[in-house]
Amino acid sequence: MSDPRYSVVGSTYALEPKQRALIELVESLGPRFAERAERYDREASFPHENYADLRQAGLLGLCVPEKFGGRGADLRTYSIVSATLGKYCGATALTYNMHACSMLWPGALSDDLDMTPAQRAEHDKHRAIHYQRVIRDGAIYAQPFSEGSAAAAGRAPFGTTATRVSGGWSINGKKIFASLSGAAHYYGVLCTEAKPELSMRDTLYMAVPGNAHGLSVVGDWDPLGMRGTVSRTLVFKDVFVPDEAQMMPRGIYFQAASRWPHMFTTLSPTYMGIAIAACEFTVRYLRGEVEGTPPVKRRMYPTKQIAVAQLWVKLEQTRCLFLRMLEDARVDPPKDARLRAYAAQFTIMENANDLCRLAIRTCGGQSMLKALPLERLYRDSRCGSLMLPWTAELCLDRIGREALYEPGESDD
Numbered sequence: 001m002s003d004p005r006y007s008v009v010g011s012t013y014a015l016e017p018k019q020r021a022l023i024e025l026v027e028s029l030g031p032r033f034a035e036r037a038e039r040y041d042r043e044a045s046f047p048h049e050n051y052a053d054l055r056q057a058g059l060l061g062l063c064v065p066e067k068f069g070g071r072g073a074d075l076r077t078y079s080i081v082s083a084t085l086g087k088y089c090g091a092t093a094l095t096y097n098m099h100a101c102s103m104l105w106p107g108a109l110s111d112d113l114d115m116t117p118a119q120r121a122e123h124d125k126h127r128a129i130h131y132q133r134v135i136r137d138g139a140i141y142a143q144p145f146s147e148g149s150a151a152a153a154g155r156a157p158f159g160t161t162a163t164r165v166s167g168g169w170s171i172n173g174k175k176i177f178a179s180l181s182g183a184a185h186y187y188g189v190l191c192t193e194a195k196p197e198l199s200m201r202d203t204l205y206m207a208v209p210g211n212a213h214g215l216s217v218v219g220d221w222d223p224l225g226m227r228g229t230v231s232r233t234l235v236f237k238d239v240f241v242p243d244e245a246q247m248m249p250r251g252i253y254f255q256a257a258s259r260w261p262h263m264f265t266t267l268s269p270t271y272m273g274i275a276i277a278a279c280e281f282t283v284r285y286l287r288g289e290v291e292g293t294p295p296v297k298r299r300m301y302p303t304k305q306i307a308v309a310q311l312w313v314k315l316e317q318t319r320c321l322f323l324r325m326l327e328d329a330r331v332d333p334p335k336d337a338r339l340r341a342y343a344a345q346f347t348i349m350e351n352a353n354d355l356c357r358l359a360i361r362t363c364g365g366q367s368m369l370k371a372l373p374l375e376r377l378y379r380d381s382r383c384g385s386l387m388l389p390w391t392a393e394l395c396l397d398r399i400g401r402e403a404l405y406e407p408g409e410s411d412d
């Protein structure tokens with residue numbers, strides 16, 4: 001086990017043996033991932049080697065239910081594992097989120113939702129196919145939802161449409177910021193069933209093979225941070241997928257989004273990990289323990305001690321809220337838990353970037369050279385509060401509205 005001060009849960013948090021083993025497994029892979037992170041960032045290239053390691057370690061099946069041959073991790077276990085990954089390579093953790101949640105949402109989350117017996121049977125048949133691809137073939141799934149409209153914010157139907165055709169569906173549209181573009185074997189696309197009037201209730205969740213006829217990856221990828229996610233644009237032109245491509249039955253994604261709100265907190269563990277990494281770096285740097293740096297021992301200055309204390313307080317505030325949010329996660333959470341989930345997401349995303357900013361200010365100029373990880377952590381952390389549907393702005397928007405209004409209330 002790494003130094004418990006820099007573990008996601010600390011040394012006294014109650015963990016099941018399975019969770020402890022998973023954390024240790026990721027900690028054992030972490031140093032290799034950290035070593036490769038600089039190259040993926042510089043090249044803006046996908047972390048293929050890390051995925052080979054994740055596959056080998058059986059972690060592609062983390063959120064595949066045990067009855068389908070996976071490790072059966074729930075949202076809480078996934079989040080702790082993902083945050084641990086985030087300490088070592090933000091881009092790997094963020095893309096792993098897309099894959100792992102493609103397994104979790106049709107798995108443990110869907111088991112909590114209402115389905116007719118026919119829907120449940122159909123879902124079991126379809127998800128067995130998706131899970132087999134991952135467990136048997138090592139397939140990777142992506143989650144391209146964003147379109148540059150109000151859809152990814154959960155405020156409008158997706159403009160990408162699925163039209164019923166014989167034996168399946170024909171998909172047309174465009175997805176922006178598709179992490180794992182060109183690397184995923186399947187893209188789990190949210191689209192709207194093509195009807196005269198598009199409705200969010202008709203959202204379909206379809207796995208499109210990476211080599212499907214009519215699917216193309218376009219545009220370049222040269223962003224500020226999270227460069228290894230390779231989040232380019234996908235264009236779908238009359239892409240045929242069979243019925244079994246459905247990752248959730250018709251109408252069930254809409255139900256999940258309304259009844260399992262913590263499903264949208266799953267991007268935050270990556271940034272929790274980055275926050276921890278920035279604090280760990282700062283302490284080690286000031287103690288003169290960072291390899292490749294001159295012996296800059298600055299810890300005797302009161303200003304440094306105060307700055308580290310400020311970092312520590314903010315880190316613990318963030319980590320406590322993160323762990324509390326995970327305890328709240330369930331279907332139909334009470335209103336206080338829902339509000340806390342928004343507050344936790346806001347706090348983690350904003351504090352991760354603020355901690356990196358403080359870390360650079362505290363360590364000084366040499367710490368932001370590209371040979372060290374801190375400037376990358378800073379750039380990667382900037383992306384957290386931009387991730388839809390729960391951007392920092394939209395979390396505030398939801399807290400303000402939902403704290404002041406009960407469902408159905410208005411001022412008219």
Ligand SMILES: Cc1cc2nc3c(=O)[nH]c(=O)nc-3n(C[C@H](O)[C@H](O)[C@H](O)COP(=O)(O)OP(=O)(O)OC[C@H]3O[C@@H](n4cnc5c(N)ncnc54)[C@H](O)[C@@H]3O)c2cc1C
Nearest residue numbers: 143144145146148153155177179226231386387388391393
């Ligand atoms: C590194 C990275 C990886 C990503 N990977 C993925 C991925 O794999 N899959 C995926 O689906 N997306 C992904 N995204 C996209 C991300 O979730 C957002 O969709 C994207 O950042 C939105 O950018 P935009 O300029 O289109 O924002 P806009 O839609 O223009 O929104 C800008 C801001 O306005 C606010 N806003 C938006 N809509 C509303 C509204 N209706 N009401 C009030 N305020 C609103 C929000 O705060 C938002 O941040 C990724 C983004 C990044 C940076």
